[in-house]
Amino acid sequence: MRYVVRRLGFFALTLWVALTLNFFIPRFMPGNPLDALRARTHDRLSPAALEQMLTSYGFKPHQNIFVQYLEYLRNMFTGHWGISIGATLGEPVSTIVWQALPWTLGLVGVTTVLAFLLGSLIGVVAAWRRGGRLDSVLPPVFVVTSALPYFWVGLMLILVFSVWTHGWLPSDFNYDPDLLPEFSLGFIENVLKHAVLPAATILIASIGAWILTMRNNMITTLAEDYVRMGRAKGLSNSRIMTDYAARNAMLPNLSGFAMSLGFVITGSILVEYVFNYPGLGYQLYNAVQNTDYPLMQALFMLFTVAVLVALLVCDFAIAWLDPRVRATGSR
Amino acid sequence: MTGLLVDTSGRAVTRRRGSGLTAAIRRSRKAQVGLVILLVFCIVAVVPGLFTSVRHPNALQFTPRLGPSGEHWLGTTSLGQDIWAQLVYGTRQSLVIAVVAGLFATVLSVLVGVTAAYLGGLPDDVLSMITSVFLVIPTFPLIIIFATYAGKSTLIVVLIVLVVTGWSYGANQMRAQMLSLRNREFLESARVRGERRTYIIFAEALPTMTSLIVAIFLGAALYSLLTAAGLQFIGLGDPDSSSWGTMLYWSESQSALQTGMPLWSIAPGLCVALLGVSFALINYAFDEISNPALRPVRRRHVKRARDRNT
Numbered sequence: 001m002r003y004v005v006r007r008l009g010f011f012a013l014t015l016w017v018a019l020t021l022n023f024f025i026p027r028f029m030p031g032n033p034l035d036a037l038r039a040r041t042h043d044r045l046s047p048a049a050l051e052q053m054l055t056s057y058g059f060k061p062h063q064n065i066f067v068q069y070l071e072y073l074r075n076m077f078t079g080h081w082g083i084s085i086g087a088t089l090g091e092p093v094s095t096i097v098w099q100a101l102p103w104t105l106g107l108v109g110v111t112t113v114l115a116f117l118l119g120s121l122i123g124v125v126a127a128w129r130r131g132g133r134l135d136s137v138l139p140p141v142f143v144v145t146s147a148l149p150y151f152w153v154g155l156m157l158i159l160v161f162s163v164w165t166h167g168w169l170p171s172d173f174n175y176d177p178d179l180l181p182e183f184s185l186g187f188i189e190n191v192l193k194h195a196v197l198p199a200a201t202i203l204i205a206s207i208g209a210w211i212l213t214m215r216n217n218m219i220t221t222l223a224e225d226y227v228r229m230g231r232a233k234g235l236s237n238s239r240i241m242t243d244y245a246a247r248n249a250m251l252p253n254l255s256g257f258a259m260s261l262g263f264v265i266t267g268s269i270l271v272e273y274v275f276n277y278p279g280l281g282y283q284l285y286n287a288v289q290n291t292d293y294p295l296m297q298a299l300f301m302l303f304t305v306a307v308l309v310a311l312l313v314c315d316f317a318i319a320w321l322d323p324r325v326r327a328t329g330s331r
Numbered sequence: 332m333t334g335l336l337v338d339t340s341g342r343a344v345t346r347r348r349g350s351g352l353t354a355a356i357r358r359s360r361k362a363q364v365g366l367v368i369l370l371v372f373c374i375v376a377v378v379p380g381l382f383t384s385v386r387h388p389n390a391l392q393f394t395p396r397l398g399p400s401g402e403h404w405l406g407t408t409s410l411g412q413d414i415w416a417q418l419v420y421g422t423r424q425s426l427v428i429a430v431v432a433g434l435f436a437t438v439l440s441v442l443v444g445v446t447a448a449y450l451g452g453l454p455d456d457v458l459s460m461i462t463s464v465f466l467v468i469p470t471f472p473l474i475i476i477f478a479t480y481a482g483k484s485t486l487i488v489v490l491i492v493l494v495v496t497g498w499s500y501g502a503n504q505m506r507a508q509m510l511s512l513r514n515r516e517f518l519e520s521a522r523v524r525g526e527r528r529t530y531i532i533f534a535e536a537l538p539t540m541t542s543l544i545v546a547i548f549l550g551a552a553l554y555s556l557l558t559a560a561g562l563q564f565i566g567l568g569d570p571d572s573s574s575w576g577t578m579l580y581w582s583e584s585q586s587a588l589q590t591g592m593p594l595w596s597i598a599p600g601l602c603v604a605l606l607g608v609s610f611a612l613i614n615y616a617f618d619e620i621s622n623p624a625l626r627p628v629r630r631r632h633v634k635r636a637r638d639r640n641t
Contacts, residue, residue, distance in 0.1 A: 010463065018468050021468070025476060139615070140361065143611045146611060147608045148604045149557050149560055149600065151561060156600070163588050223624060265469045270564065291479065296479075304467075304469055307468075307469050
């Protein structure tokens with residue numbers, strides 16, 4: 001119980017720091033949104049109208065900064081994220097976000113978890129067959145793939161599977177623009193087809209790290225006395241591999257997974273950008289291009305929340321796998 | 332404290348500094364390959380003039396859209412620049428960003444990690460809390476937002492941002508390693524001898540962690556390289572500078588892939604990847620050096636081990 005409270009406390013603290021950074025960075029950086037907005041609208045709007053637009057997303061230069069800060073925090077938590085001032089002028093930020101969220105969760109979320117599970121599995125098998133053919137080929141290959149930039153892998157896949165094959169696989173958007181979203185076989189097939197290349201990109205660029213760390217953890221664990229003990233007791237190989245070794249080797253990998261999620265998000269933003277995939281990362285890029293501050297703020301908060309939720313899930317998975325964590329409340 | 336843990340078991344302490352490392356590098360094929368790649372890039376970065384006769388790689392001085400030829404090894408861009416020359420001159424900035432940002436991030440990691448572990452108590456709680464917060468906050472969106480507000484990002488802005496966001500992972504590792512060292516006998520005896528705290532940390536404890544520090548540096552350098560390339564790629568770098576990321580930005584904005592100039596995209600990305608691979612290879616070799624269990628197994632040993640097991 002103490003463990004849970006502690007983790008939730010950390011969750012709240014991190015979220016608060018992120019939100020605070022998010023609030024203060026724009027206000028302490030050179031240049032202000034008013035000027036940016038004036039430049040964007042080519043001085044065609046009256047200063048009063050501009051000011052009103054800024055007020056609509058909580059930028060009130062004449063108000064006490066502390067009052068502004070509290071109001072900003074309240075708005076962030078209650079979902080009053082303001083109105084977009086970018087390309088989609090006037091649309092509520094929450095609408096844009098809810099439209100983009102499912103695509104990112106479906107593409108990035110599913111692929112990341114898949115890459116992690118698949119990578120861990122391959123790592124376990126490679127370590128188990130230490131010195132086998134798989135084990136001598138895999139490490140150098142995945143050292144290389146884990147150092148590749150996500151966006152470049154995406155570009156290369158587009159080149160090979162879309163440009164050179166004359167559009168064999170689509171290289172942008174989430175589905176063909178002439179289709180209407182509906183729950184039909186044809187539409188789902190189209191969506192999946194559009195997801196193949198971006199998903200493959202994330203998989204290729206991220207799986208190497210999981211394989212390597214899992215393999216290394218597994219090798220260290222296999223040398224432990226309790227594994228030898230299991231062998232001496234005459235347990236089956238599969239039981240030793242999964243229950244004795246993999247279960248323990250998984251623990252550092254899980255926390256590693258939680259810690260590198262930020263890196264995965266980085267890669268995914270770039271992947272969505274390369275493939276024009278209308279998820280959160282693509283929206284962030286758009287927001288940046290159009291100096292759409294309200295949208296940027298909401299998106300950054302969502303990214304932080306996403307990482308924190310994933311972190312909590314990992315924590316509880318670790319607590320479930322490792323009785324020591326449950327007993328002492330910390331590691 | 333944080334529940335975020337790092338596997339430090341693999342990074343055992345190297346006994347002797349220097350001699351052990353060089354000998355181990357000589358034994359490891361991976362480290363050699365990594366070092367050779369790194370060395371080649373270093374030479375290109377220092378004397379780019381040796382590798383191309385073009386002196387102003389960004390000037391629009393050639394016929395656009397030429398294919399590869401003896402004149403232009405990788406062809407020319409749709410703007411009329413020599414791709415090979417851009418590649419050669421771009422090496423310097425990309426390498427400098429990786430190395431400088433990696434170096435400063437490592438210094439920060441070591442300072443924070445060691446201080447936290449050595450002092451313990453409240454300072455440790457505060458420092459590890461800060462470290463974990465920085466670990467978790469998604470840095471790239473933050474960098475994007477930061478870079479947008481900072482306007483056209485100069486090299487300095489990019490470097491500062493990379494250091495600020497890149498130190499936390501290493502600090503966490505340093506802290507864990509230092510904690511496990513704190514009560515070892517050789518540090519205990521230094522304390523009993525009445526040595527100063529700074530002496531103990533810098534002369535006794537840190538040298539035993541050389542391999543970990545090198546690994547942290549390589550990780551931070553890789554992070555900086557990839558992040559900077561990503562930033563420049565989406566147009567948040569200085570579009571007039573010479574770097575691989577900037578090349579990728581221009582090739583993307585000119586749709587190089589779709590208009591039959593794939594080399595413009597392939598070449599700079601390949602260079603980023605190669606430099607990244609060299610960092611990763613050296614890092615991996617360091618893992619094998621500090622943890623002999625990870626070294627490649629020779630066939631003979633495998634057979635013997637199998638016989639023993641059955």
